[in-house]
Amino acid sequence: DSGVTQTPKHLITATGQRVTLRCSPRSGDLSVYWYQQSLDQGLQFLIQYYNGEERAKGNILERFSAQQFPDLHSELNLSSLELGDSALYFCASSPRTGSGANVLTFGAGSRLTVL
Amino acid sequence: GQQVMQIPQYQHVQEGEDFTTYCNSSTTLSNIQWYKQRPGGHPVFLIQLVKSGEVKKQKRLTFQFGEAKKNSSLHITATQTTDVGTYFCAGIGAGSYQLTFGKGTKLSVIP
Numbered sequence: 001d002s003g004v005t006q007t008p009k010h011l012i013t014a015t016g017q018r019v020t021l022r023c024s025p026r027s028g029d030l031s032v033y034w035y036q037q038s039l040d041q042g043l044q045f046l047i048q049y050y051n052g053e054e055r056a057k058g059n060i061l062e063r064f065s066a067q068q069f070p071d072l073h074s075e076l077n078l079s080s081l082e083l084g085d086s087a088l089y090f091c092a093s094s095p096r097t098g099s100g101a102n103v104l105t106f107g108a109g110s111r112l113t114v115l
Numbered sequence: 116g117q118q119v120m121q122i123p124q125y126q127h128v129q130e131g132e133d134f135t136t137y138c139n140s141s142t143t144l145s146n147i148q149w150y151k152q153r154p155g156g157h158p159v160f161l162i163q164l165v166k167s168g169e170v171k172k173q174k175r176l177t178f179q180f181g182e183a184k185k186n187s188s189l190h191i192t193a194t195q196t197t198d199v200g201t202y203f204c205a206g207i208g209a210g211s212y213q214l215t216f217g218k219g220t221k222l223s224v225i226p
Contacts, residue, residue, distance in 0.1 A: 002157070002159075033214075035216075041218070042203065042216055042217065042218035042219050043158065043203065043216040043219075045213070045214070045215070045216070048213070055212075056212070056213045058213075090157060090158070092158075102146070102148070102163075102207055102212065102214055103148065103160050103163060104148075104150075104158070104160065104205075104214065105160070106157040106158045106159070107157065108156075108157050109157055
């Protein structure tokens with residue numbers, strides 16, 4: 001157990017639908033990152049939050065949005081789903097400061113299947 | 116934007132052979148990290164290199180950071196079946212805090 005909790009583990013839905021993925025970071029970590037991993041693909045950075053504020057944005061589609069709440073958990077909302085959105089979505093967190101401030105601890109991922 | 120290229124994409128080795136994956140950045144990096152993702156698992160942090168020319172070892176794994184801080188390598192000596200997985204490098208550009216991942220090298224070890 002990495003300490004980063006993601007729910008749900010698996011999700012099957014239809015095109016056009018909307019889903020929410022949830023992430024609780026490791027205790028004490030203030031930063032949350034979201035990554036998308038498609039089959040045999042690398043890790044595509046979507047977005048990063050730090051202590052509730054958006055810190056960096058990657059190749060996140062307009063149909064996707066995210067937020068980090070005061071208790072530091074984060075949600076990734078995916079709407080108007082398309083077949084190509086089927087992927088493994090990872091959440092990661094990192095410590096506040098120090099030499100390990102950018103070292104990521106990943107959750108187990110949420111596997112989304114769009115039919 | 117910053118790009119991190121990783122080669123090879125796939126590598127099949129006989130158990131006991133050595134393995135190396137290479138990572139190259141389009142820009143100078145402040146540091147580079149390596150992660151391993153086992154099949155069906157999530158990426159797990161292995162190591163971080165910060166200094167130019169730095170070399171670090173973890174048992175059979177040797178990590179190097181180039182003098183220009185634009186490239187890095189991971190070398191595994193005498194691979195074992197437990198080494199199977201995808202190895203990712205990830206770099207942070209100088210003056211940035213965004214971590215950019217390479218596409219990874221998928222290692223298969225034939226027993």
